Amino acid sequence: MSTVLAHKPLGYRAASAGFALAAFAALALADLHVASLDPWADLRRLLAGLMRPDFASVLPLSIAYTIAFAVLGVGLGAGAGFLLAIPFARSRAVRLFCASLRAVHELFWALLLMQIFGLSATTGLLAIALPYAGICAKVFSEIIEEADLAALRVLPPGTGAVSAFLYARLPDVAANLRHYTLYRFECGLRSTLVLGFIGLPTMGFHLESAFRQGRYGEAAALLAVFYGLIGTRRLWVRPATLPFLAVASLLVLPATVGTTDIGAGLARFLTHSIVPAPLREGALADPATWTGLWAWFAPILTGQIVPGALQTLVLAQIALVVTALGALVLFPLTARRFTGPLGRPLGRILLVVVRSTPEYMLAYLLLQLLGPSMLPTILALAIHNAGIVGYLMGRHADGLAYRLDAPKGLNLYAYETLPRLYGQFLAYLLYRWELILREGAILGLLGVATLGFYVDAAISELRIDVAVVLIAATVILTLAVEALSRRLRARLRIATLPTRLSRPLTDAGEPA
Amino acid sequence: MLARRAALSLLAALPWSLGPARAEGATKPPLVFTGIPDQDESRLVERFGKVATYLEAKLGVPVRYIPVKNYPAAVTAFTNGQVQLAWFGGFTGVQARKAVPGARAIAQGAEDAAFKTYLIANARTGLGSSKEFPKEAAGKTFTFGARASTSGRLMPEHFIRQAFPGKAPEQVFSRVGFSGDHSRTIQLVQSGAFEVGAVDYTVWDLDSKAGKVEPSAVKVIWESPPYPDYQWTVRGEVEATYGAGFTERLRQALTGIDDPAILEPFGRTRFIPVDDAAYAPLVEVGRSTGLLD
Secondary structure (H helix, E strand, C coil): CHHHHHHCCCCHHHHHHHHHHHHHHHHHHCCCCCCCCCCHHHHHHHHHHHHCCCHHHCCHHHHHHHHHHHHHHHHHHHHHHHHHHHHHCCCHHHHHHHHHHHHCCHHHHHHHHHHHHCCCHHHHHHHHHHHHHHHHHHHHHHHHHHCCCHHHHCCCCCCCHHHHHHHHHHHHHHHHHHHHHHHHHHHHHHHHHHHHHHCCCCHHHHHHHHHHCCCHHHHHHHHHHHHHHHHCHHHHCCCCCHHHHHHHHHHHCCCCCCCCCHHHHHHHHHHHHCCCHHHHHCCCCCHHHHHHHHHHHHHHHHHHHHHHHHHHHHHHHHHHHHHHHHHHHHHHHHCHHHHHHHHHHHHHHHHHHHHHCCHHHHHHHHHHHHCCCHHHHHHHHHHHHHHHHHHHHHHHHHHCCCCCCCCCHHHHHHHHHHHHHHHHHHHHHHHHHHHHHHHHHHHHHHCCCCHHHHHHHHHHCCCHHHHHHHHHHHHHHHHHHHHHHHHHHHHCCCCCCCCCCCCCCHHHHCCC | CHHHHHHHHHHHHHHHHHHHHHCCCCCCCCEEEEECCCCCHHHHHHHHHHHHHHHHHHHCCCEEECCCCCHHHHHHHHHCCCCCEEEECHHHHHHHHHHCCCCEEEEEEHHHHHECEEEEEEHHHCCCCCCCCCHHHCCCEEEECCCCCHHHHHHHHHHHHHHCCCCCHHHHCCEEEECCCHHHHHHHHHHCCCCEEEEEHHHHHHHHHCCCCCCCCEEEEEECCCECCCEEEECCCHHHHHCCCHHHHHHHHHHCCCCHHHHHHHCCCCEEECCHHHHHHHHHHHHHCCCCC
């Protein structure tokens, strides 16, 4: 199947039109009602708060926790990912395992892990480390596969597999692995904010409270500090500072208040909580147990999984196309040719702000403005992802070599830069598709009936068995979209273009 | 290099973060408690901070408050034993006691024996206050509070199902949301994001007094019949940990609170003894609305 598809290339235009049409079709299914609101009182307070950030209210310890969770969570994830990367290419089971790890959102992991480890640092660390191990395994494995095999070929016969790996392959890929891990750290910082929403004392904890209670001065200060952390990441997260960061992070992690019996918690979780309710008491040999199981599952399937998956796909489809349009507008802002020496730093700051603002916060703000519908969620996802794609595209635009007599301004953009980068642009978008889907699923917590909406309900009703079934459905949906995205990339012949920052890009285009 | 470092932090992080779980035994472990986050967090910290200080002095054991962000987190902390005592809503208490054999309700606020839900509406809906359930709210947009809230979800859903037999709230209203907490329900109805909402009457009163409610934008249109709500629930094993009779001492400490500075942030005049049986009606309602197995 995939070979047939690979032989029949697809044009960029057809692919773009297909996605736009699908998004139009999705619009028909989406609830985009704008409530007639009077948000101005709240907005005035918001603007006043943003003008006067209240830096005194930011707890320095919450910044330390944020960094600690990110350093250790990403560190654990990258370490486990590295180990998993070695059998990744050969073992289908490992690939499936890693795909499942990364298809579950950090927030869902945290909610599940809390059942076992309570509200503790362990819950927070594992909630980041598990999905990151899945992501890192995949990317590390790709990096290792892409590596030059020349050194391997000249090894004497009889060299052990471990020695061969350590001496012939690792040196070649180490720089890329390191670069990618440091980049993941930025994502890790964003993930720690989500941990705050379940009660771990990261900056997300205070940010959520501040937004919820309208303390916008505090929210603005927290966001400013957070943008600062992300924007200066390259300065303080370096190979040389890592040992210090790791040790300091270990020392600073919040102590667990109260104790949980982890063995008992794990046993209860595995043998009771996640076991579908009809199977807990019924005898497995009894056919009535299995009809009971179907009676339990059927309404979940028809009432939650199917409508939830549909809403999630609709949301992701529209958000993806809006992301594309947003990225096309935003990327010239960070490209040297379009902004000049003065504008570009400003453009970069804008994009840092746009991509570091958590979708959840954006969606919540937009909810106040536009009322409850799918619209706030679509815009939140699109703004965040357009910031990321725009940033990556800007870096590619700077890497292009232009003729001396290249046109300027709109002509350059429309007739040279964009056509040359369009394949890359599609590669990024197809890759983001799966990530948008994953985020869109959890934004259901805000009230749009995506899969996360039903997971939230199941957890509130303490029906962990139902929550696990719904999360599994999310995993299957994410994996399906990922597979489709891979096929499309193959048909568009853009499968080999980068979809991640595993190698330094800008530095090639930077003025010396 | 990187991998080794990561592996080291793996080795180092896990025992460390599990550490406190083992390092007990010599002295009495602190009594840890939590409360459902039903309103502004600053008020919760004020409220529970004072209770912790009071209980520590009264009981002679260390007492710690652990803040949580949502209702299921509070129940989970109780069911997995991280907290031994919790200030639950009526329904979260029922959920917690169902999941933890031996746990029991020991005290409620004097106001909780006959608690009420207010239905509130944005002024632009033109809905007026009424004695009967305001059926003309059908077709409007509607927000509950947290999903597992008694006064913001369970009971209002029960009254809606009574007023519109055979219909779920999603079929009665044009849109149904869950704001997350009562203060936010008030904000969302006030801004017009939702037209009608269900709130805890004590939070409405506290927020009104605090000047957070704009009377020209949002008002109460209906007051529900009374039902039992908030209570302190304690795990059974505190008797083994802190000595026989501890549950009773805890109950007396709670019902003995007369300091208005502690009671006022709760919106309660005092705490009175209560037992599980008082919450049997909520179990019924939970089953009939499908929120409880």
